[in-house]
Amino acid sequence: APLVIAIDGPSGSGKSTVAKALARHFQARYLDTGAMYRTAALWCHHQGVDLATAPSPERTERIIELVQTIPVHQDLDPDAQLILLDGSDVTEAIRDPNVSSMVSAVSTIPQVREILIARQRQLIAGSPRIVAEGRDITTVVAPQADARLLLTASETSRMARRGLQQQQESTQALSAEITERDQRDLSVVDFMTPADGVALVDSTELDLDETIASALQAVQT
Ligand code: C5P
DSSP: OOEEEEEEOOTTSSHHHHHHHHHHHTTOEEEEHHHHHHHHHHHHHHTTOOOSSOOOHHHHHHHHHHHHTOOEEEOOOTTSOOEEETTEEOTTGGGSHHHHHHHHHHHTOHHHHHHHHHHHHHHHHTOSEEEEEESSIIIIIOTTOSEEEEEEOOHHHHHHHHHHHOTTSOHHHHHHHHHHHHHHHHTTOOOSSOOTTOEEEEOTTOOHHHHHHHHHHHHHO
16 A cells, blocks of 8 residues: 655654664655755755855855756665765765755755755655655645654754764764754744644654654554
């Protein structure tokens, strides 16, 4: 049977790990929408757009144009995540803290979201079974999904998990970066409170296996 699972949550909530685990469990495809916004930001950066300074109308126009024509290929295999940008493998590069700090400048532009949301809906419609994760999947991209989950965790445990994943950064700098990014992202869409009909999984007190088990249980009820 066709199956669409939508998962939202903030950085460090464990949503990527859970989404991949559910995709494997249901032999479904896996769509990381954050990767799409990250790749868009990297593309603008590659094309000489300065994403670190204050926005201007000209810059916004340029970003929209670049996102419209971005030469990207994204693999939907939960076990072989691959993102090709203009033929180069950027799967690792888009996780760089530099990209994380640039991404909101792109993702908060409404026209950029329109373009990427339309692509996300296409990818979901083109896959009989798929798990899609992001910030607005349960509410905007696929509110009609068969199962919808919001993953949360306390700020302290989210920072600790992020710190473990990216040992190169000091925990303090990382916390500041994530808090700032969450703040900017939250101005666009509320991914901290579950919408009507969305199941909440709080992973603060759970280890990875327990989080996956409780997400699976939420999907099956
Ligand atoms: O999930 P991840 O941390 O990789 O997302 C990177 C960024 O992409 C977020 O900080 C946010 O700005 C943007 N994003 C978004 N909507 C989504 C997924 C990600 O705006 N559905």
